Amino acid sequence: MKEQLIKINIDNSFELKDIFECGQCFRWDIEEDKSYTGVFNNSVVNVKKDGKTVTFKGVSDRDLKELIEDYFDLKTDYKKIKNELSKIDSNLANAVEFGDGIRILNQDLWETIISFIISANNNIPRIKKIINTLSKQYGKEIIFNNKKYYSFPTPKELGKASVEDLRKTGLGFRDIRIFNTTKMINDGVFNLEKLKTLNDTKEIENTLLKLDGVGPKVANCIMLFALKRYDSFPIDVWVRRVMNDLYFKYDDEEKLSKKEIEKFAKENFKDKAGLAQQYLFYWRREEK
DNA sequence: ATGCAGGCGCGCA
DNA sequence: TGCGCGCCTGCA
Numbered sequence: 001m002k003e004q005l006i007k008i009n010i011d012n013s014f015e016l017k018d019i020f021e022c023g024q025c026f027r028w029d030i031e032e033d034k035s036y037t038g039v040f041n042n043s044v045v046n047v048k049k050d051g052k053t054v055t056f057k058g059v060s061d062r063d064l065k066e067l068i069e070d071y072f073d074l075k076t077d078y079k080k081i082k083n084e085l086s087k088i089d090s091n092l093a094n095a096v097e098f099g100d101g102i103r104i105l106n107q108d109l110w111e112t113i114i115s116f117i118i119s120a121n122n123n124i125p126r127i128k129k130i131i132n133t134l135s136k137q138y139g140k141e142i143i144f145n146n147k148k149y150y151s152f153p154t155p156k157e158l159g160k161a162s163v164e165d166l167r168k169t170g171l172g173f174r175d176i177r178i179f180n181t182t183k184m185i186n187d188g189v190f191n192l193e194k195l196k197t198l199n200d201t202k203e204i205e206n207t208l209l210k211l212d213g214v215g216p217k218v219a220n221c222i223m224l225f226a227l228k229r230y231d232s233f234p235i236d237v238w239v240r241r242v243m244n245d246l247y248f249k250y251d252d253e254e255k256l257s258k259k260e261i262e263k264f265a266k267e268n269f270k271d272k273a274g275l276a277q278q279y280l281f282y283w284r285r286e287e288k
Numbered sequence: 289a290t291g292c293a294g295g296c297g298c299g300c301a
Numbered sequence: 302t303g304c305g306c307g308c309c310t311g312c313a
Contacts (some may be wrong), residue, residue: 023294121294127294139303172309177296215296236294281294 001142004064005057015101015137016049022282024101024225026128027152028116034088037144039135041108042151044144059144071108073228075115085276091246094111095279096218098287102278105225109192110185111152117177117213118222126170133169134158159186177213184211201229216258224274233265233273242284 019034020028028038035048045058045068051072056068067095069075086093114134119127131152138153159182166175182243184190190211198204204227208219220234235237235258243261244253 116294117296119293121293121308122295123293123311128312167309170310173307174296174309213296217295221294234294238294285294 001058001061001143003057003059005055006065006068007053008054008068008074009052010054011052013101013103014049014054015081016074018099018282019103021286022099022125022278023124023202023285024105024278025107026124026131032131037152039142040111040150041139042142043067043068044142046145059142062153071126073103076103078103081272081275082191085269085272085279091278092269092276095276095283099279099282100219102282104228104278105230106276109196109222109226109227110150110155111162111213112222113181113208114152114158114178115197115215116218116221116225117181118171118174118219119213120174120213122174130170137161137165137169155182155185158182174213180212181214193222194231201231204229220274224278226230230274231271233262233269234279235261238281238284239277242280247282248250 001038007264016034016036021031021132025038027040030036031046032075033048037044037046041060041062043058043060043062043064045056045060045064048055048057056064058064059154060067073081086096100279110207113133115127120129132150135150135152138157139150140152140157142149158178161179161182163179166178167177171178190207195204195207198207205216205219208214208222209216214222217234217236220232223229223232225236240253240256240258240261243264244250244256245262248256248260250256263271265276
């Protein structure tokens with residue numbers, strides 16, 4: 001573990017608040033100086049932005065520049081993506097303008113699976129709290145700036161926890177789901193590496209659905225946030241709300257079926273449905 | 289207090 | 302296949 005520092009000039013699509021608070025991640029916290037510190041890939045990194053200069057400071061076994069390029073997906077041209085989305089309709093143009101600094105992070109598959117199983121019927125502060133507790137109890141300590149941080153536990157590390165142990169971390173009824181999913185992965189019944197090699201989005205989704213605690217919404221979040229499947233479209237209460245308000249206008253949003261939303265998203269947003277979802281979701285949650 | 293939060297799994301038609 | 306229902310827990 002060595003401390004490293006790099007500065008990068010980024011003139012487009014990189015706003016800390018937009019990235020870390022658009023709902024895709026749970027392990028980034030804001031500091032007093034408005035920078036953010038997060039734990040990912042067995043590393044701890046602090047990100048600070050001044051004008052166009054972004055400073056990354058952190059501890060990692062890997063080369064920090066490579067780590068950052070991969071995790072923040074710096075090679076992807078968001079200017080182009082935002083242009084294409086804006087052309088689809090005026091709602092997207094507004095949403096993209098609002099969430100101008102969003103980037104979809106390239107997160108660890110295993111961590112994303114567990115995190116979004118925890119997210120079911122839950123709220124963000126508690127999701128973050130549970131993930132912190134799990135990391136503290138089963139992950140490895142990392143020292144950064146004289147403070148203790150904890151890596152997200154590996155499948156083996158989390159596999160040491162019994163259902164009762166998990167319940168004590170505040171997981172509630174999700175304890176057995178986490179236990180079963182962890183076991184499936186440790187037993188080799190479910191192969192994470194093999195999943196990464198699959199091409200067909202629908203096949204990936206159907207595979208993920210075999211995991212306990214993974215339904216359609218969670219599966220689509222995993223595909224979008226950990227497998228770069230920008231065509232996947234997670235539908236939760238907020239997405240349903242914003243889609244009904246903007247495109248369907250039923251008097252009661254409950255009348256809008258998931259099927260209907262899926263069809264609309266596929267036809268109109270095509271291979272960028274997930275990206276569109278993220279801008280719309282963030283816009284709706286933050287603006288109103 | 290009671291309801292609710294970024295769903296899921298189950299049982300039943 | 303498509304519904305309705307209950308669910309740990311913490312917080313307002």
